[in-house]
């Protein structure tokens with residue numbers, strides 16, 4: 001099955017999902033997708049598996065979970081989660097906690113933070129130029145750059161939730 005997403009107008013993509021079973025029991029979900037870095041235009045292909053765990057349900061049957069594949073501060077997350085997230089600008093899917101952790105932990109997501117830091121630096125520089133600019137047309141030029149940079153930051157921070165719930169439902173059938 002394939003999921004498609006559309007974030008704003010700039011980011012579009014699709015994800016290929018393949019359920020891996022071991023004698024009928026789902027053990028992993030293989031993800032295939034490519035993501036394009038909005039800033040460098042560099043395209044990277046990803047192909048990896050996310051493990052699936054199961055726990056018995058109160059009403060009988062099994063409840064299925066993804067095991068978060070992210071590594072933070074040299075430690076694997078391994079949390080059970082129902083939804084995997086791929087924030088805009090990030091490379092790998094992860095659980096909500098991984099992508100909402102403190103700034104310090106977030107630094108481990110290098111590509112994500114690199115771009116965020118770059119935009120914040122740019123914003124600060126342009127704001128300083130704006131404050132010092134005397135001529136109205138130059139101020140206007142910097143004002144526009146500030147608006148564009150802020151929009152870029154907003155876009156970066158907007159979390160792209162690729163909910164694999166449909167997959168969970170399929171698993172529970």
Ligand SMILES: [Zn+2]
Pocket residue numbers: 068069070077078079094095096097098
């Ligand atoms: Zn996690």
